[in-house]
Amino acid sequence: xxxxxxxxxxxxxxxxxxxxxxxxxxxxxxxxxxxxxxxxxxxxxxxxxxxxxxxxxxxxxxxxxxxxxxxxxxxxxxxxxxxxxxxxxxxxxxxxxxxxxxxxxxxxxxxxxxxxxxxxxxxxxxxxxxxxxxxxxxxxxxxx
Amino acid sequence: xxxxxxxxxxxxxxxxxxxxxxxxxxxxxxxxxxxxxxxxxxxxxxxxxxxxxxxxxxxxxxxxxxxxxxxxxxxxxxxxxxxxxxxxxxxxxxxxxxxxxxxxxxxxxxxxxxxxxx
Numbered sequence: 001x002x003x004x005x006x007x008x009x010x011x012x013x014x015x016x017x018x019x020x021x022x023x024x025x026x027x028x029x030x031x032x033x034x035x036x037x038x039x040x041x042x043x044x045x046x047x048x049x050x051x052x053x054x055x056x057x058x059x060x061x062x063x064x065x066x067x068x069x070x071x072x073x074x075x076x077x078x079x080x081x082x083x084x085x086x087x088x089x090x091x092x093x094x095x096x097x098x099x100x101x102x103x104x105x106x107x108x109x110x111x112x113x114x115x116x117x118x119x120x121x122x123x124x125x126x127x128x129x130x131x132x133x134x135x136x137x138x139x140x141x142x143x144x
Numbered sequence: 145x146x147x148x149x150x151x152x153x154x155x156x157x158x159x160x161x162x163x164x165x166x167x168x169x170x171x172x173x174x175x176x177x178x179x180x181x182x183x184x185x186x187x188x189x190x191x192x193x194x195x196x197x198x199x200x201x202x203x204x205x206x207x208x209x210x211x212x213x214x215x216x217x218x219x220x221x222x223x224x225x226x227x228x229x230x231x232x233x234x235x236x237x238x239x240x241x242x243x244x245x246x247x248x249x250x251x252x253x254x255x256x257x258x259x260x261x262x
Contacts, residue, residue, distance in 0.1 A: 012169040019198075037229050044200050048168040098242045100212060104205050111237045112201035118236030 001070030002029075007062040010054035018065050019044045022075060029069035030142035038119040039073075039140060045112045046077035046136040052109075053081035053134075073140045080133040146170070148195070149177050157253050158186040163195030166203030174203065178210040187219035190252045199230055204239060211243065220244075222252040 004025050008014040022043035023036055031039060043065070050063040064078040096102060097111075116123055122139035147170035148163035158181055166174055181189060191207065193199065211221040225231060226247040234240040246252035 012167075015168050016165065040198070041200065041233070044167060044198075048200060048202060051168065097237075097239060098208060098212060098215075100216070104209055107208055108201045108205035111204050111239070114237045115201055115233065 001068055003066065003068040005067075006065045008065075010051045010059065010061070010063050012048075012051060015044055015047045015051060018047045018063075022065065022067060025067040025069070026073050026140065029067075029073045031073045031140050032143045035140055039075075042116055042119045042138055043075055043077070045116050046075075046138065049109070049112055049136070050077055050079035050081075052105075053079050057081050069142065071142070073142055075138045077136045077138075078128060078133055079135075080131070082132060083127045083134060147173055149174065151177075151181065154190075154249070154253055155257075157188045157190050157256065159190045159192055159249055159253075161192045161195065165198040166196055166206075167198060167200045168202040171200075171202040171206045175206045175209065178206065179213075182210065182213055182217070182219075187214065187217060188256060189214060189219070190222050190224060190249060190256070192224040192249055193230060194224060194226070196225075196227075196230065199233060201237075204233070204237060208239070208242065220256050222246060222256050224249050224252050 004021065006018060006021050008018060019040050023040045026036060026039045047063060047065065054061065054063065059080055061080040066076045068074050097107065116136070120138045124137040126135060127133070128135050146164050147166060150161045152159050160177065160181065162174065164170070178189070189210065207223065214221045222244040224246050231245070234243065234245060244252070244255065246255060
């Protein structure tokens with residue numbers, strides 16, 4: 001099993017780097033070409049969410065992205081924000097999306113989660129095993 | 145690819161052509177440009193996503209923000225998009241039920257003009 005780890009300061013500019021690395025490793029692992037757009041989007045959403053949480057809580061700790069290809073392609077995106085902030089993710093129904101009272105932040109969070117849930121069949125959001133934080137774990141099949 | 149933004153006017157409509165990647169890093173520039181246009185008096189805005197190769201939740205949030213702002217100003221907002229990967233993003237988030245989506249700028253403008261009873 002090969003593993004690639006990337007950790008980056010919680011700044012929006014680095015999310016693109018994480019997407020590029022994530023897709024490069026996915027391609028190398030043998031994820032089907034037609035899934036790579038979804039891999040790119042999902043890794044981007046998970047990292048965007050982690051960066052937003054770190055900024056919200058004023059955390060300078062890096063966001064960790066770990067990619068491994070042991071039989072499938074698994075990506076973990078780990079943040080260090082308090083757990084209650086990370087787990088409360090919900091997709092929004094259509095009639096609420098354009099609701100005037102919905103804040104931009106809540107809308108983006110809801111849409112981001114809808115994209116993660118919609119594009120990743122094997123998705124888990126759970127507290128990290130040690131310390132404070134949440135991990136978003138996404139798995140894709142490899143077609144070798 | 146970096147974000148690119150170009151504006152042109154077609155009759156009463158302001159068309160904003162967006163290209164490149166719209167993500168958490170570049171979306172604030174898209175928001176600023178849309179606000180400039182709306183604050184500058186644009187009321188019928190068409191955003192052409194034809195040259196966008198990546199769009200995430202932050203970009204979608206900016207587009208919804210513009211839609212709400214124009215709606216409350218009695219204006220209109222439409223999107224041009226004919227790329228299946230992007231259309232899938234709108235379907236999955238149910239935003240295809242929120243935005244008028246058209247395959248071409250001409251289609252967006254004629255649908256908008258007809259809808260406004262102009």
